[in-house]
Amino acid sequence: MFAICSKGCYNxxxxxxxxxxxxxxxxxxxxxxDAAKYDAACTSSGASxxxxxxxxxAVSCGICHSFAADGRCIALLKVLMSxxxxxxxxxxxxxxxxxxxRATFTPEELAELTISFYRRNYIEGLFLSSAIVRSPDYTMExxxxxLARLRHEHGFHGYIHAKAIPGxxxxxxxxxxxxxxxxxxxxxxxxxxxxxRLAPHKTKASILAPMAQIRDxxxxxxxxxxxxxxxxxxxxxxxxxxxxxxxxxxxDAQILRLTQGLYRKYRLRRVFYSAxxxxxxxxxxxxxxxxxxxxxRLYQADWLLRFYGFTAEEILDGAEPMLDPRLDPKCAxxxxxxxxxxxxxxxxPLEEILRIPGVGVRTARRIVSARRExxxxxxxxxxxxxxxxxxxxxxxxxxxxxxxxxxGREAVCSQLTAACRVPGLTGGExxxxxxxxxxxxxxGI
Ligand code: SF4
Numbered sequence: 246m247f248a249i250c251s252k253g254c255y256n257x258x259x260x261x262x263x264x265x266x267x268x269x270x271x272x273x274x275x276x277x278x279d280a281a282k283y284d285a286a287c288t289s290s291g292a293s294x295x296x297x298x299x300x301x302x303a304v305s306c307g308i309c310h311s312f313a314a315d316g317r318c319i320a321l322l323k324v325l326m327s328x329x330x331x332x333x334x335x336x337x338x339x340x341x342x343x344x345x346x347r348a349t350f351t352p353e354e355l356a357e358l359t360i361s362f363y364r365r366n367y368i369e370g371l372f373l374s375s376a377i378v379r380s381p382d383y384t385m386e387x388x389x390x391x392l393a394r395l396r397h398e399h400g401f402h403g404y405i406h407a408k409a410i411p412g413x414x415x416x417x418x419x420x421x422x423x424x425x426x427x428x429x430x431x432x433x434x435x436x437x438x439x440x441x442r443l444a445p446h447k448t449k450a451s452i453l454a455p456m457a458q459i460r461d462x463x464x465x466x467x468x469x470x471x472x473x474x475x476x477x478x479x480x481x482x483x484x485x486x487x488x489x490x491x492x493x494x495x496x497d498a499q500i501l502r503l504t505q506g507l508y509r510k511y512r513l514r515r516v517f518y519s520a521x522x523x524x525x526x527x528x529x530x531x532x533x534x535x536x537x538x539x540x541x542r543l544y545q546a547d548w549l550l551r552f553y554g555f556t557a558e559e560i561l562d563g564a565e566p567m568l569d570p571r572l573d574p575k576c577a578x579x580x581x582x583x584x585x586x587x588x589x590x591x592x593x594p595l596e597e598i599l600r601i602p603g604v605g606v607r608t609a610r611r612i613v614s615a616r617r618e619x620x621x622x623x624x625x626x627x628x629x630x631x632x633x634x635x636x637x638x639x640x641x642x643x644x645x646x647x648x649x650x651x652x653g654r655e656a657v658c659s660q661l662t663a664a665c666r667v668p669g670l671t672g673g674e675x676x677x678x679x680x681x682x683x684x685x686x687x688x689g690i
Pocket of ligand 1: 330331332333334337338339340341375376377444
């Protein structure tokens with residue numbers, strides 16, 4: 246027992262122990278936030294949890310997103326519960342055979358840290374993943390304990406994205422889904438063969454089973470909500486997954502076909518692509534990281550799958566298994582299909598207008614609505630938000646076609662290449678919470 250003196254201050258031993266614990270938490274945070282930076286799957290879009298008298302509010306407009314230059318979200322406290330893994334995935338920095346400091350938060354530590362960061366306005370929510378401590382079930386129990394403390398003890402209503410651990414029991418996935426806004430299960434690698442080679446303790450079945458459970462439970466939750474407004478909400482922001490690109494030999498065509506299958510079969514909100522970073526077992530992996538531009542082009546192709554009505558087989562086929570680094574995938578597809586252009590923006594249906602490079606989903610809808618009033622010209626297209634330096638080669642408006650349409654394929658290609666260049670995506674690095682560069686500091690922690 247430690248005594249408290251008559252003036253109300255703590256005695257020396259207790260104060261020293263508390264200070265030591267605080268230093269310990271900061272050390273753990275440094276280790277576990279650094280280990281979490283390799284996880285790309287975190288955005289807080291789509292959450293609709295409202296604050297009801299406690300702390301935080303995850304309705305879309307209440308969440309501030311902050312994205313690093315390479316596209317990763319840094320608005321959430323992104324941290325691992327533990328990096329002391331029993332697994333040995335070759336590409337992973339937390340694998341049991343790797344050197345490096347290990348740490349594990351207790352549920353109380355993690356809940357208090359999140360709340361203290363939230364109160365200081367450093368973060369809007371939490372992204373919680375974990376290495377496998379002892380077993381998938383034990384790890385999930387630690388995570389559930391931490392989230393339950395946040396939700397029930399601290400009254401935290403902010404956004405929480407949690408990773409379900411493959412191999413954990415379905416009852417624990419259920420409990421995690423009732424606490425988190427979004428769940429994700431990492432698919433990790435694009436094929437079962439690569440999984441066997443680089444992540445021998447994981448199987449396709451152990452990854453897909455929780456995905457299917459989350460999908461089915463979400464459907465059931467929607468039905469329950471339709472009957473009873475107060476029904477508990479299971480992962481209301483849906484599920485996502487992450488795939489490592491470049492650690493194994495699969496082509497972009499294979500990756501996109503897998504992505505398409507995941508969207509169709511498991512109702513995923515997002516598939517995140519993470520360009521492999523050489524932190525793993527060098528004997529089993531490529532020495533060099535793939536260019537971030539590959540990851541960027543995959544995201545663009547993913548967008549075409551989800552919002553533009555493309556199929557994976559249209560974007561890439563067996564003859565061209567890799568996305569063209571010089572052109573965005575929509576321009577590349579349009580150049581391969583000159584017979585589909587020019588598209589008359591004053592007559593074509595929405596689906597065809599969506600295929601014009603330089604015309605986004607919102608602009609396409611505006612076009613369909615605006616053309617009811619008067620025929621559209623290129624000037625009009627520009628005002629509606631089209632990127633005419635790309636659209637000019639593929640669209641026909643009132644007043645004829647632009648001179649660009651009469652240029653040869655090579656000339657169009659070189660002009661589009663200049664228009665599609667993505668500055669700053671040739672290099673880049675993962676961010677660290679403790680990075681010393683001023684632009685990366687989170688509110689001067
Ligand atoms: S299970 Fe594999 S990927 Fe996950 S933390 Fe452990 S070694 Fe890394």
